[in-house]
């Protein structure tokens with residue numbers, strides 16, 4: 001869906017998506033890194049379980065909700081990636097206690 | 099840069115570090131006022147100058163001169179002595195000018211003698227069939243990824259809608275080697291005629307030549323279909339095709355990515371939650387705050403600058419930011435005010451910068467069928483409520499957006515109405531044969547962004563706070 005520009009010379013950052021390592025770049029948001037990863041990163045909504053991907057990328061729509069380092073319902077489009085970050089694609093509601 | 103505010107109170111708190119917020123913070127801090135600038139993003143710049151200090155897109159021509167124009171202002175704020183906190187979410191503001199802010203999972207309240215809201219704009223909802231499918235995004239979303247991460251579309255891509263941002267995005271994608279298969283232009287044909295009386299002002303504004311050049315640049319590379327009157331996205335759990343009608347032409351195109359855009363509207367959530375009076379704007383088709391010439395709102399001490407005050411674009415936002423801060427300086431430290439540009443000078447450049455806006459507003463007034471959906475098109479993305487659901491609720495007695503919450507939970511999901519509010523107001527107005535002003539908007543309340551109860555509970559409290567709620 002998206003590709004990186006050749007002039008992007010930022011440092012690599014490694015994050016994990018449901019346990020699998022993917023390469024991101026310093027300054028990417030979690031959502032951007034997921035969208036360019038080529039993986040199926042669709043979440044499922046809390047109401048009907050419908051698949052969604054980020055829509056606005058600016059903190060407005062909440063369609064980027066994702067579990068980051070064990071904390072659910074984070075807005076992936078507002079959180080920059082960090083080395084070793086653990087991402088889980090959130091299927092449905094945030095679970096109690098995370 | 100990522101800790102809670104250093105002090106309990108400031109002369110001026112500015113919310114939002116886009117063009118208006120940066121200008122306001124610089125003006126206030128340069129005059130010696132203690133100034134706090136709070137911004138939700140990872141870096142300053144807002145949407146227009148997003149990632150200006152960190153973008154991987156270093157070939158300057160690709161993002162354009164208007165983008166790089168922001169760098170000077172970011173420098174000015176950094177040098178001004180203002181305290182800047184990024185990734186700070188303001189979730190509460192009240193008439194006592196108390197600002198609730200969350201940074202890194204912890205919250206605090208800070209007091210202010212003046213608050214300047216520069217929360218900018220967000221993209222107008224574009225509720226067509228299938229707009230919730232994975233693969234459908236806003237044009238602004240694509241532009242955000244382009245600026246902050248150098249990402250461009252590489253699969254079959256269609257851009258649909260209208261307005262200056264759409265052409266700018268298309269030009270930027272092409273310059274960075276991205277792919278666009280088709281542009282579907284939804285500008286209504288009759289708008290061209292309606293905009294004619296404003297054409298002279300527009301042609302003598304800086305937008306004119308820039309806009310024309312950009313449209314020419316894009317048209318040379320991408321087939322453009324104009325006069326699009328119907329639009330629908332389809333696919334099974336993932337976008338697969340876009341269908342449109344333009345005149346007698348109907349077509350369905352296979353597509354992987356659909357980027358939608360039909361203008362931007364003020365981001366009113368924080369201002370409305372603070373109780374600031376807003377009115378329906380019949381030209382821009384959105385809610386705008388009621389302001390005086392200095393940007394002061396109906397609540398003493400709170401001003402609004404930038405697109406949150408009514409859409410005007412970046413150049414106008416900068417001037418409005420200076421004006422709002424300058425007015426604060428005049429009240430709080432009149433001696434310092436004498437040293438900087440006078441309000442009269444600023445206001446003269448404001449009316450200069452506003453030239454051409456009426457033309458753009460009229461030409462790019464989005465068509466009714468793209469604002470007011472029907473049938474099983476989703477209106478509220480969070481609670482997954484359709485147009486029919488809402489009309490059914492109206493038929494059994496829902497009178498306005500607030501009653502509708504009880505029937506259908508519209509606007510009660512995490513986005514708090516940001517992506518359905520305008521649609522709900524206009525849909526209910528049409529169904530009940532009332533004006534949007536009569537129908538009204540969601541009553542918004544803090545927290546305007548979701549925070550956890552745990553975070554709320556751990557806000558530092560004084561003995562008096564505890565006494566106020568604990569029964570003896």
Ligand code: FES
Nearest residue numbers: 057061062064077
């Ligand atoms: S993509 Fe819309 S809030 Fe993150």
